[in-house]
Amino acid sequence: MWYDYPAMPERVFAQEALERIGQTVVLAGWVNSIRNHGGIIFLDLRDKSSLIQVVLSGELLKDARKLRPEWVIRVRGLVKQRPKHLVNPEIPTGAIEIEGQTLEILGQSEELPFDLGEKKLKASLSTILDYRPLSLRHPRHQAIFRVQETIAETFRKTLKKEGFTEIFPPTIVPSATEGGAEVFAIDYFDKKAFLAQSPQLYKQIMVGVFERVFCLAHAYRAEPSVTTRHLTEYVGLDAEMGFIDSFYEITSLAERLIREIFTAVNEKNPKELKMFRATTPLLPEKEIPKMKLRQAQEIIFGRTGRDCRQEPDLTPEDEKEICQYAKEKFRSELIFITHYPIRKRPFYTYPDPEDPEYTHSFDLLGRGMEWITGGRRINDYQTLLAHIKKWGNKPEVFTTYLQAFKYGMPPEGGFCLGLERITMNILGLKNIREASLFPRDTKRVDIALK
Amino acid sequence: MWYDYPAMPERVFAQEALERIGQTVVLAGWVNSIRNHGGIIFLDLRDKSSLIQVVLSGELLKDARKLRPEWVIRVRGLVKQRPKHLVNPEIPTGAIEIEGQTLEILGQSEELPFDLGEKKLKASLSTILDYRPLSLRHPRHQAIFRVQETIAETFRKTLKKEGFTEIFPPTIVPSATEGGAEVFAIDYFDKKAFLAQSPQLYKQIMVGVFERVFCLAHAYRAEPSVTTRHLTEYVGLDAEMGFIDSFYEITSLAERLIREIFTAVNEKNPKELKMFRATTPLLPEKEIPKMKLRQAQEIIFGRTGRDCRQEPDLTPEDEKEICQYAKEKFRSELIFITHYPIRKRPFYTYPDPEDPEYTHSFDLLGRGMEWITGGRRINDYQTLLAHIKKWGNKPEVFTTYLQAFKYGMPPEGGFCLGLERITMNILGLKNIREASLFPRDTKRVDIALK
Numbered sequence: 001m002w003y004d005y006p007a008m009p010e011r012v013f014a015q016e017a018l019e020r021i022g023q024t025v026v027l028a029g030w031v032n033s034i035r036n037h038g039g040i041i042f043l044d045l046r047d048k049s050s051l052i053q054v055v056l057s058g059e060l061l062k063d064a065r066k067l068r069p070e071w072v073i074r075v076r077g078l079v080k081q082r083p084k085h086l087v088n089p090e091i092p093t094g095a096i097e098i099e100g101q102t103l104e105i106l107g108q109s110e111e112l113p114f115d116l117g118e119k120k121l122k123a124s125l126s127t128i129l130d131y132r133p134l135s136l137r138h139p140r141h142q143a144i145f146r147v148q149e150t151i152a153e154t155f156r157k158t159l160k161k162e163g164f165t166e167i168f169p170p171t172i173v174p175s176a177t178e179g180g181a182e183v184f185a186i187d188y189f190d191k192k193a194f195l196a197q198s199p200q201l202y203k204q205i206m207v208g209v210f211e212r213v214f215c216l217a218h219a220y221r222a223e224p225s226v227t228t229r230h231l232t233e234y235v236g237l238d239a240e241m242g243f244i245d246s247f248y249e250i251t252s253l254a255e256r257l258i259r260e261i262f263t264a265v266n267e268k269n270p271k272e273l274k275m276f277r278a279t280t281p282l283l284p285e286k287e288i289p290k291m292k293l294r295q296a297q298e299i300i301f302g303r304t305g306r307d308c309r310q311e312p313d314l315t316p317e318d319e320k321e322i323c324q325y326a327k328e329k330f331r332s333e334l335i336f337i338t339h340y341p342i343r344k345r346p347f348y349t350y351p352d353p354e355d356p357e358y359t360h361s362f363d364l365l366g367r368g369m370e371w372i373t374g375g376r377r378i379n380d381y382q383t384l385l386a387h388i389k390k391w392g393n394k395p396e397v398f399t400t401y402l403q404a405f406k407y408g409m410p411p412e413g414g415f416c417l418g419l420e421r422i423t424m425n426i427l428g429l430k431n432i433r434e435a436s437l438f439p440r441d442t443k444r445v446d447i448a449l450k
Numbered sequence: 451m452w453y454d455y456p457a458m459p460e461r462v463f464a465q466e467a468l469e470r471i472g473q474t475v476v477l478a479g480w481v482n483s484i485r486n487h488g489g490i491i492f493l494d495l496r497d498k499s500s501l502i503q504v505v506l507s508g509e510l511l512k513d514a515r516k517l518r519p520e521w522v523i524r525v526r527g528l529v530k531q532r533p534k535h536l537v538n539p540e541i542p543t544g545a546i547e548i549e550g551q552t553l554e555i556l557g558q559s560e561e562l563p564f565d566l567g568e569k570k571l572k573a574s575l576s577t578i579l580d581y582r583p584l585s586l587r588h589p590r591h592q593a594i595f596r597v598q599e600t601i602a603e604t605f606r607k608t609l610k611k612e613g614f615t616e617i618f619p620p621t622i623v624p625s626a627t628e629g630g631a632e633v634f635a636i637d638y639f640d641k642k643a644f645l646a647q648s649p650q651l652y653k654q655i656m657v658g659v660f661e662r663v664f665c666l667a668h669a670y671r672a673e674p675s676v677t678t679r680h681l682t683e684y685v686g687l688d689a690e691m692g693f694i695d696s697f698y699e700i701t702s703l704a705e706r707l708i709r710e711i712f713t714a715v716n717e718k719n720p721k722e723l724k725m726f727r728a729t730t731p732l733l734p735e736k737e738i739p740k741m742k743l744r745q746a747q748e749i750i751f752g753r754t755g756r757d758c759r760q761e762p763d764l765t766p767e768d769e770k771e772i773c774q775y776a777k778e779k780f781r782s783e784l785i786f787i788t789h790y791p792i793r794k795r796p797f798y799t800y801p802d803p804e805d806p807e808y809t810h811s812f813d814l815l816g817r818g819m820e821w822i823t824g825g826r827r828i829n830d831y832q833t834l835l836a837h838i839k840k841w842g843n844k845p846e847v848f849t850t851y852l853q854a855f856k857y858g859m860p861p862e863g864g865f866c867l868g869l870e871r872i873t874m875n876i877l878g879l880k881n882i883r884e885a886s887l888f889p890r891d892t893k894r895v896d897i898a899l900k
Contacts, residue, residue: 048661070858109858133854211498404583408520408559449641
């Protein structure tokens with residue numbers, strides 16, 4: 001059986017019918033499309049596993065004629081092999097069809113705003129989001145979240161294998177931390193609290209407890225700008241580990257993780273990748289190349305004449321250029337850019353002891369986008385305290401966080417991936433909203449806010 | 451090796467040293483306690499895996515004398531078997547000790563507010579929470595979150611095996627849904643948005659997409675009351691499945707899940723259970739008993755003379771009584787109470803067709819507490835619409851949710867467990883705050899809010 005315990009005890013999934021040729025089975029699902037040939041009606045039935053063709057005729061026609069797209073039905077029928085010339089290569093069950101014997105209507109649907117039977121939804125992104133519960137049923141939109149599930153699962157699996165403990169940090173926080181006003185305030189009884197911009201401070205605290213921790217945590221950014229890459233609520237895949245000798249142990253872990261994710265997506269989601277004509281990034285057999293920001297800037301200057309060498313960060317244009325360079329030079333679509341200047345990174349970033357204006361930090365770039373960001377953190381209490389002040393923050397805002405360092409913290413570091421961002425990058429989606437089930441932005445929370 | 455890739459390449463975990471007797475190893479961790487015997491210093495070193503005794507003497511004494519609890523160190527030393535009479539049965543590595551050869555200080559700690567070396571922290575819950583980054587390091591507090599991780603992991607694993615898809619629903623929502631004013635408002639740019647009281651509406655929508663879905667989702671309750679069982683932010687383990695014939699398919703799934711959780715906790719966390727002198731609930735070999743609310747009320751009346759037969763729900767006292775009954779009568783510490791009256795359940799609850807004042811809903815009770823709550827939902831659009839109005843809500847508030855039903859939804863149902871609540875119930879903790887890493891309540895968000 002496809003799964004251990006189907007609901008509706010007799011029911012099988014469409015995919016399972018492939019192994020039941022000549023037998024009578026019970027199927028259930030949605031009417032994805034209907035072709036009425038008068039004395040015979042062909043349905044594409046959609047369930048969790050696949051589409052499958054159902055043929056209804058004779059006594060069943062009376063009920064079958066009522067059916068409309070998205071009606072929910074249960075059918076008992078005979079699994080028949082199709083003649084070779086009628087095999088449909090477009091669907092996984094194209095070699096068979098179901099000859100209906102009984103038909104039961106479990107749920108009805110009103111008329112649809114767009115046709116779910118089309119290979120690609122013919123609707124604008126805005127309409128797709130206005131009808132999210134419906135558009136998500138389209139195989140192409142489902143596919144995005146099957147890939148997303150693989151990414152999340154592989155993140156957990158890889159880190160568990162490396163001895164990390166999963167934690168559940170809070171999202172309500174006492175103050176707008178990590179600098180910046182881009183934080184949502186909550187009416188917290190008669191006080192104010194805030195939504196966490198990331199689980200950063202909590203995962204660091206937890207290194208003091210479990211040494212290596214990870215979490216899948218919702219994070220919130222009140223950025224007023226509208227872009228195709230940002231959401232106001234997203235899921236961060238965060239990891240943090242203690243007892244490191246060098247920040248390259250962090251980049252190594254990030255590299256192992258991203259390779260595991262690509263392997264898993266290729267293994268579990270070949271159909272979904274094909275739907276988007278997507279491939280996971282090309283990687284060198286050995287290590288993903290690494291380069292200091294300054295080196296990257298020299299290369300960009302050399303290749304384009306664009307002088308970004310005094311900038312503290314790369315622009316999207318620079319990121320594209322250095323990714324192109326890595327692909328040509330190293331046959332790698334990903335590249336680590338390291339040693340960002342201290343003024344461009346958060347207060348907790350570890351300064352390079354040999355070059356203290358720069359930090360032991362990195363971004364993993366690919367295809368002109370950021371995939372992962374991370375680095376080593378300051379673990380000495382006094383240094384951290386000094387940095388907090390230097391960055392213009394008040395230490396009392398960080399009371400809880402600072403305790404972790406006051407009471408002994410090993411050398412540590414970590415990184416973060418955005419779940420929607422990675423999904424988008426792998427599938428080559430144009431807008432991050434497509435990679436979020438119910439995307440939140442400045443204007444939309446399901447519907448336009450009043 | 452205990453794990454695939456230790457950080458600090460040479461390092462081994464304390465637990466691994468058990469297999470390295472006669473060899474020189476590198477360990478790293480926190481000084482859990484120190485016993486200074488003058489010419490020789492004994493340390494209990496704590497790392498992710500265990501405590502281990504380290505013996506320092508000779509040239510190492512100069513640095514060793516500086517050490518204080520929670521200092522972070524790295525030690526190279528010889529793994530030696532202890533003579534039988536010196537074996538310490540209190541720690542897993544009690545049969546060995548490390549004869550130090552080098553000592554390196556990686557991090558320092560200020561003086562602690564309480565002694566982490568005690569078997570049980572000698573501090574009030576309030577102090578424990580004031581020093582959360584520190585108190586979580588105590589083995590007894592760590593243990594709670596190791597059990598919690600097992601619960602979360604088993605929830606996912608069990609549902610994946612049964613064909614469920616993991617989803618990541620949003621926590622920012624457009625309106626205070628599910629009735630009740632106990633919802634947190636967010637300043638969302640120049641508008642108001644809210645924190646989800648549960649992922650209920652989204653998991654139901656997603657049944658229309660993937661049939662069977664689950665999520666681990668943060669949920670928020672602005673209940674002003676202070677109890678030992680409630681948090682303002684908690685993690686809900688939510689499952690929802692379509693294509694059911696009967697709501698007993700939901701109770702069966704809940705039963706399989708809770709049994710899997712108990713099995714996993716017993717397998718993976720025997721040490722942790724022992725620490726709390728806890729056992730998972732006694733269960734009958736066959737099914738967990740089920741009883742309608744009205745039957746339970748008759749039994750309670752019969753046993754105690756307390757007449758609760760007109761009440762729409764059980765009081766905590768009633769819950770204790772019926773759990774006691776189940777234990778005596780069925781040798782089961784868990785019992786399903788079913789068919790709650792319609793007025794006591796949310797608008798989406800499915801009325802019993804044979805007795806429409808009651809519903810196809812259940813609570814799984816155990817040891818006088820609620821463990822799981824769930825039921826079948828209304829899947830017919832018009833009925834749902836009518837219920838929304840009857841419950842005094844405005845349908846336009848549910849635009850997105852209602853689409854899922856307008857466009858065809860199969861018969862479906864599901865349930866929810868609170869992660870902190872289950873952890874608390876299994877370990878027999880007195881206050882749910884102990885089962886949350888950073889508990890949020892009306893007064894505390896890490897620290898007392900100003």
